[in-house]
Amino acid sequence: MSTSFHPDKKGFYGPFGGAYIPEMLIPNIESLKKKYLKILNSDTFRKSFKTLLEDYAGRPTPLYYATRLSEHYGCNIWLKREDLAHTGSHKINNTIGQILLAREMGKKRIIAETGAGQHGVATATVCALMGLKCVVYMGETDIERQAPNVARMKMLGAEVKTAISGSRTLKDATNEALRDWIANPLNTYYLIGSVVGPHPYPDLVARLQSVISGEIQWQLRNKTGKAEPDYVVACVGGGSNAAGSFYHYLSTPEVKLIGAEASGQGLTSGKTAASIALGETGVIHGSMTYLMQTDDGQITEPYSISAGLDYPGIGPLHAWLNQTGRARYLSVTDQEALDAALLITRKEGIIPALESAHALAALDQLELKSEQNVVVTISGRGDKDMKAYMEKLKLL
Amino acid sequence: MKKLISLFKQKRNLLSVYFTAGFPELNSTVPILKALEEGGADFVEIGMPYSDPLADGPVIQNSSSRALTNGMSLKVLFEQLKDIKQQVSIPLILMGYLNPVLKFGFNAFIERCKETGISGLIIPDLPYETYIEKYEPVFARNKISNIFLITPQTPKQRILNLDQASTSFLYMVSSAAVTGTRQGLSKRQIKYFKRINSMKLSTPRMVGFGISNHETFKEVCQYAHGAIVGSAFIKHLENYGHDQEAIINFVKNLKTGEQTDI
Incomplete structure (x- = not known):
C-alpha cells in the first residue's frame, strides 16, 4: 500500500497530528470536524470560494519564468507569485475559505492569532468583507516589531488584543486565541492561520491553500507541456504555503519537494526556528509533531529574522513528509535569506518577504541541472520587512 | 487511587485545593502541602x-x-515528593499538560506517580479517546486514576462515556472559561449543575473553575460532591507567600466561612 499523505479519520498523518485538546474545546472541534468536508465539497462553497479568489484576491497568481535568476542558477526557475495576491501573501487563500466556512456554520465572531501580522491582516480583511466581528491576538513583542500591520488590522476594523503571557510572540498569541475559544464556545469561530493546531485544522488549511499547486500544475503544463516540475521549493514556518505548494504533487514522487526552514543565526546558535532539524516529537497547540523543547518538555522560544517563520513547531503534515522522506527540509540562516532576497531583487525586480527569501536561499543547497524546472513559491512581498532590510542591508 | 475512592465514599462537601509546584518558591511545595x-x-x-x-x-x-523560572521540573517535583507519603496523608493529584509528561516518558511518569503515592492525574490535553486507545492499561496497572473534565457544552452521550471511563471523580468545569476567579454562581450554572445531577451518573463530581470563597463553595456543594479552588489560592500565595498559618486560615475560611486575622 502506498503511503497516504492525507490524515486518517482521527486526524493522524502516521504518528503526527491528532487533536490533543482540553475537553472544553472538544464540542467545537467535533462540530468543525463533522462539517468541514461537507461544506468544502458543496457547490455553494466551491462557487463562492472560486469567485472570491478570482475577483477579490486576484487569482490565479502568475507563474513567472525568472530569466535572470534561471541564468544565475543554470536551470529553469519558475516563481509562483503569491506575493501578488490581495493583502500581499498566500494567507488570503486560507482566510477566504475559512470565513465562508464560518459563515456557513452561523458564527458571528472571528478570532485569529498572528505572528508577523500577515495572517491577522488577511483575517481582518475577510471579516471586513463579510461584516463579521474580528479579534486578532498578537504577542506584545510582535506588536512592537510589526506596527504597520497592527495599524492595517485596526483600519480594517479588527480589535488587536495583546498576548502578554509567556514569551509574548506567536505561540502565546495562539494560546490566547485558544483560551478565547474556550471562553466563547458558541458564537465564535477560530480562524487559524497555518497547517497547525488540532485536527481538522491542518487538513482544512492545506486543502484551502492547495489552490497554489492546483494552479502550478496547469500553468506549468501550458508553459512547458508538462505539469510536473523537478522541484517545488517553499518556506516552512507552520507550513501553510509549503503545504499548498506541495499538495497536488504529494503522490507524484518524481517531483522533489523541498521545504526551507529558518535556522536563524545557525542550528547550534540557540537562536533558531528549525523545528525539523532540531525538533523532537511532542504536543504543541493540540497537535503531535516536531517541536523545539527543553529537556523537561517546556516549549522553547524560536528565533528567526523572519517573524513568519519563528514558530516552535511545524504542521503535522510536514513532520510526516519529513519522516517518510517524501519531502526534504533544508535549514537557511538569516544571512543566507538576506543574500537571497537581495539577489532576486537585483535580478528580477521583486522584493520578497523574508519568509520567501528562505525558499530562494535553499536553491543554493540543491544540485540543479540545466534542463530542470524548479518552482519556488514567493509566499509574500517584502513591504512589511523593509525595516529589517534597511537595517541589515544598510540601505539608509 | 484507593485513598481517593474511599474519601468520596466517606465524605461530602469535599474541598480540594490546587497550587502550582515550585510557586512562590522552588521549595515551597512540601510546606504548602502540609499546611x-x-x-x-x-x-x-x-x-x-x-x-x-x-x-x-x-x-x-x-x-x-514563575515556577519554571524558579527551576521547577517533573524531575525536581518527584524528588521533592519522594517522602511525601510519610508527611501527608490526604490524597494527592497531579495536574498538568501532556508534553512534559511525554518528554519524561509516559510509562515512566505513571510508575513514578505510583512510587510517590499519587492517586490521580488531570491532564487536560490528553483527550478521552487517546486515553482509551493508548493509556488506560498503564493507568489501571499502576492504580492511578485519570480524571476527566466535563463542561456545560459536553454532549450527553459523551458525559455518559466519560462517566463510564472514570475511576474516581469527574471534574465539572463550572462554565465556559479558562481557570480564574469569578463572582458567585449564575442561574445558568445552577441549571447546568442540576442537569448533570439528573443524569444519575455513577461517578461523583467536583466543581472547579471560578470558586473563590466560602459562599460559592457552600452553594456548589449543594449540587456536587465538593469543589476545587485554584486561582484564589494562588492569589493568596502571591499576597502572603507560603506562610503556614496563613494557608491554614485560608483553607479553614473556605470550608467554614470563619475569618481569622492573618
Whole structure:
C-alpha cells in the first residue's frame, strides 16, 4: 500500500497530528470536524470560494519564468507569485475559505492569532468583507516589531488584543486565541492561520491553500507541456504555503519537494526556528509533531529574522513528509535569506518577504541541472520587512 | 487511587485545593502541602508547571512561569515528593499538560506517580479517546486514576462515556472559561449543575473553575460532591507567600466561612 499523505479519520498523518485538546474545546472541534468536508465539497462553497479568489484576491497568481535568476542558477526557475495576491501573501487563500466556512456554520465572531501580522491582516480583511466581528491576538513583542500591520488590522476594523503571557510572540498569541475559544464556545469561530493546531485544522488549511499547486500544475503544463516540475521549493514556518505548494504533487514522487526552514543565526546558535532539524516529537497547540523543547518538555522560544517563520513547531503534515522522506527540509540562516532576497531583487525586480527569501536561499543547497524546472513559491512581498532590510542591508 | 475512592465514599462537601509546584518558591511545595492538610483540605491538586498552559487563566499562567523560572521540573517535583507519603496523608493529584509528561516518558511518569503515592492525574490535553486507545492499561496497572473534565457544552452521550471511563471523580468545569476567579454562581450554572445531577451518573463530581470563597463553595456543594479552588489560592500565595498559618486560615475560611486575622 502506498503511503497516504492525507490524515486518517482521527486526524493522524502516521504518528503526527491528532487533536490533543482540553475537553472544553472538544464540542467545537467535533462540530468543525463533522462539517468541514461537507461544506468544502458543496457547490455553494466551491462557487463562492472560486469567485472570491478570482475577483477579490486576484487569482490565479502568475507563474513567472525568472530569466535572470534561471541564468544565475543554470536551470529553469519558475516563481509562483503569491506575493501578488490581495493583502500581499498566500494567507488570503486560507482566510477566504475559512470565513465562508464560518459563515456557513452561523458564527458571528472571528478570532485569529498572528505572528508577523500577515495572517491577522488577511483575517481582518475577510471579516471586513463579510461584516463579521474580528479579534486578532498578537504577542506584545510582535506588536512592537510589526506596527504597520497592527495599524492595517485596526483600519480594517479588527480589535488587536495583546498576548502578554509567556514569551509574548506567536505561540502565546495562539494560546490566547485558544483560551478565547474556550471562553466563547458558541458564537465564535477560530480562524487559524497555518497547517497547525488540532485536527481538522491542518487538513482544512492545506486543502484551502492547495489552490497554489492546483494552479502550478496547469500553468506549468501550458508553459512547458508538462505539469510536473523537478522541484517545488517553499518556506516552512507552520507550513501553510509549503503545504499548498506541495499538495497536488504529494503522490507524484518524481517531483522533489523541498521545504526551507529558518535556522536563524545557525542550528547550534540557540537562536533558531528549525523545528525539523532540531525538533523532537511532542504536543504543541493540540497537535503531535516536531517541536523545539527543553529537556523537561517546556516549549522553547524560536528565533528567526523572519517573524513568519519563528514558530516552535511545524504542521503535522510536514513532520510526516519529513519522516517518510517524501519531502526534504533544508535549514537557511538569516544571512543566507538576506543574500537571497537581495539577489532576486537585483535580478528580477521583486522584493520578497523574508519568509520567501528562505525558499530562494535553499536553491543554493540543491544540485540543479540545466534542463530542470524548479518552482519556488514567493509566499509574500517584502513591504512589511523593509525595516529589517534597511537595517541589515544598510540601505539608509 | 484507593485513598481517593474511599474519601468520596466517606465524605461530602469535599474541598480540594490546587497550587502550582515550585510557586512562590522552588521549595515551597512540601510546606504548602502540609499546611493545606492541616487547614482541612480533603485532597490536593499539585500543578506541574508548563510553558504553554492553554486551559489556564492569567493567575495560574503567571504562577507556572514563575515556577519554571524558579527551576521547577517533573524531575525536581518527584524528588521533592519522594517522602511525601510519610508527611501527608490526604490524597494527592497531579495536574498538568501532556508534553512534559511525554518528554519524561509516559510509562515512566505513571510508575513514578505510583512510587510517590499519587492517586490521580488531570491532564487536560490528553483527550478521552487517546486515553482509551493508548493509556488506560498503564493507568489501571499502576492504580492511578485519570480524571476527566466535563463542561456545560459536553454532549450527553459523551458525559455518559466519560462517566463510564472514570475511576474516581469527574471534574465539572463550572462554565465556559479558562481557570480564574469569578463572582458567585449564575442561574445558568445552577441549571447546568442540576442537569448533570439528573443524569444519575455513577461517578461523583467536583466543581472547579471560578470558586473563590466560602459562599460559592457552600452553594456548589449543594449540587456536587465538593469543589476545587485554584486561582484564589494562588492569589493568596502571591499576597502572603507560603506562610503556614496563613494557608491554614485560608483553607479553614473556605470550608467554614470563619475569618481569622492573618
